[in-house]
Amino acid sequence: MSALPQQDELQRLEALARYEILDTLPEEAFDRIANLAARLFGTPIALVSMVDENRQWFKACLGLDLRQTDRSLSFCAHAILSEGVMVVPDATRDPRFAGNALVTGEPNIRFYAGAPLITPDGHKLGTLCVIDDVPRAGLSPEEQTNLSDLAALVVDELELRRAQRDLENEARAKTQMVAELRRATEAAQLHVAMAEMMEYDLELSELVPAIGELLGRAASIHWLGLHLPSGDGQVTTYSWYDPSVPEAFTQRMTEVGIDATRGLHLRLQPDAPLFLDHAELGGQGSLNPALTETGVRSMAWFPLALMGGARALVTFARFADPVLWRPDDQRLLRSASRTLNVSVTRREQLRKLEVLAFVDSLTGLGNRRALERDLQARVSAGKAFALSLIDLGGLQAINEAEGYERGDVLLHLFGEALQTRLGDSGTAYRLSGDEFALLTASDRSASPHVEEALGLVRGAGFELSGVRTASVHSPENGTDAQALFSAAGTQLYDTRQTGGQEEPDPPAAPGDRARVTPAKRAAPLSLGPLSLQDNRVRSGNSAVKLTRHEAELLAVLMRHPGQVVSREALTREVWGAASTPGSNPVEVHIFNLRRKLRQLTDEVGVQTVRGQGYLLQGDLGGA
Incomplete structure (x- = not known):
């Protein structure tokens, strides 16, 4: 006959589960108590039994070659319903157990005595029981007390075991927490280190390896590449890589950069990174097969700022586990990409500022700063060259007669024509106002270029008069950039269309802030x-x-x-x-x-x- 569950059966089973004792290996402490009970009561069988939902399971088992039985056959399921020790002197005479398979067959139970295992909060988990295959008289009160005391020792062991397990879990949790704190601290330090790199004006050839070294240790990154597009369709790649990275991968990524991917641009959004593991890398059309054959395990791409109409890109690659990109890894890569993006953006802004600083906005030619830079470069190179200055006479008259917009058209047209006529043989500059300059090979005369440009301007309906040019040559006229420029300027402004004759000084105009009167300029x-x-x-x-x-x-x-x-x-x-x-x-x-x-x-x-x-x-x- 099966024992009916108690009203608090669900709570009892939850309590049993909290001890995490079921299906564990034998333990000496419980075996010792079972042996002590068998010797004390002179029985061939002693059990520490746990009554589960559908079975009884033995934590300690002396004299019985079983680890569990069905709950319907369990004497202990009846014992946990009583308040004290349950004693069955002869199971064949007890209607609850007379037909029990454990009575009619092996192990032929006749005598049974079981004390419930009562937890501190009152739940009965099972019993400590002694069993004999011959009938016996009942237990005296003292014997029942002894069996209950031994059952209490079993509960003490269960409590001790749970406390030890809780301590171990707490220690593991603390260890894990310390490890997480250490990882978080290291990650924070990495974020700070990469943020501090923004404060330094590092060249990309220095910044990329510095970030690569940090990520190599913290995120198991083996390859980092920064791909910068240029206006001519070429890509410049700055890279860092671990020595273990196959040369084929490094060469492939360095050679083709962004084009190393096939169809990747269809998946990469302008403001969102893309993470692919090994399985996704092998997907059809996702990546160039030449890369996957190198053994790369996972890759990530981060789009950066636009440069000359094309977007810069940073690539990360792993060649070993972990294959998957964890959230911590992704945060580190985002931080690194932000640092690189700041540097790339700053570089692009400086490039644009340099264009503004060295280009005349009206004509698109180099300005005076560009001339000074290029003039110094030619002098430093030690090669022969010619510097010519051009002064467009008649511009002021056109401005006054036709308006400054018309004068701007003249300047733009003349500058464009001048550079077109020069081609690759030289460079044209607009210094300011109506002044232009040419840098050419020393055996090239500026006059043909100027005359051709003037012809085009006149053909557009502009009348110019008094156009003057002056040329100096290096090394014939010197090898100092400033001296050459000054010499050309002196020659230009000292030359008069009247054949070099000085014109008389005009009288001072009334109303000048300081009235200027003619005087002999040579007087000391x-x-x-x-x-x-x-x-x-x-x-x-x-x-x-x-x-x-x-x-x-x-x-x-x-x-x-x-x-x-x-x-x-x-x-x-x-x-x-x-x-x-x-x-x-x-x-x-x-x-x-x-x-x-x-x-x-x-x-x-x-x-x-x-x-x-x-x-x-x-x-x-x-x-």
Whole structure:
């Protein structure tokens, strides 16, 4: 007859499960208690039995070659229903067990005594029982107490075992927590390290290996590649890789960069990374087979900033486990990609700024900075070349008669024609206003190019007069970039269309801020620490040679100490009213004059008064 479950059977089974004792290996502590019970009561069989939902399972089993039986055959299932020790003197005479298969057959149970295993919270998990194959008299009260005490020892062992297991679980949890904290700390340190790299203006050839070394240790990355597209369709790849990476993979990724993938662009979104494991890498059309054959296990791609209309890309690859990209790995790769993206963006911004700094916005030609850069490069290369300066006469008249937009069309047309005629034989520049420059091989004359460009301009309906050119050659005329430029500038502005004759100085215009009066420019002048004579300015025992126009400008300013002299007045005084080349000659020569005065003395200098003109200031000796 089967025992009916208790009302709290579900809670009892939950309590049994909490001890995690079922189906565990034998343990000496429980076997010792079973042996002690068998000796104490003189029985051939002693069990530590746990009553499960559909079975009884023996944690300790002495004298019986079984580890479990069906619950319907269990004496212990009846014993846990009683408050004390359950004793069956002769099972063949007990209607509950007379037909039990364990009574009618092996092990032929006749005598049974079982004390319930009662937990501290009152649940009966099973019994400690002693069994004999012959009938016996019942147990005395003292014997029942002894069996109950032994059952209590079993419960103590269960409690001790659970406490030890809880301690071990807690220790494992703490160990795991410490490991997670350590990983989190290391990851945080990596994030900080990569963020700090943004503060340093590292070259990409330095930044990529630095990040690769960090990711190699922290995320098991074996290859890192930064692919930068250029306007001509080429790709530059900066890479770092572990020595274990196959050469075929490195060569393939370095050679083809972004094109190493086949159909990948269809899956890669502009603002979202793509992670592929080994199985996905082998998918049809997902990756170039030449890469998968190298043994790569997993790859990740992060799109970066646009560069010249094409998007930069960073690639990560693994050649060993772990194959899958864990969340921590993905966060590290995102952090690394952000750092690289900042560097790439900064590089692109600098490139654009460099374009703005070295390109004339109106004509698209190089500007004066570009000329100075290229001129210095040619000088440093030690090869022969020619520098030509061109002054377009008549631009001011066109601006005044037809408007400045029309003048801009002229400048753009002339610049484009000039560079087109030069082709690969030289480079054209627009310095400012109506001034252009050419850098060509020393045996190339600028005149044919200028004449062809002028012909095109005139054919477009522009009338130009008084176009002047001046050329110097290196090394014949020197090997110093600044000296060559100054020599060409002096030659250009000293040349007159009248055959080189000086034009008379015009009278000063009424209303000038400082009235400029004609004077003999060669006459010596002295002001404060400065003395000017024969195109040389002195201060103490030091002297600096000036060009003719620099000397004339300084003379005008020295004759009007402490006064602002307008740009128009300086132009009339130095270049004459019949030749009005615009503001640029004044600015060019003032710039050179200011630089030379700084070499000579700190006591006197030329100040620009915005919107008014120029002023000689400093220690002028009470002037």
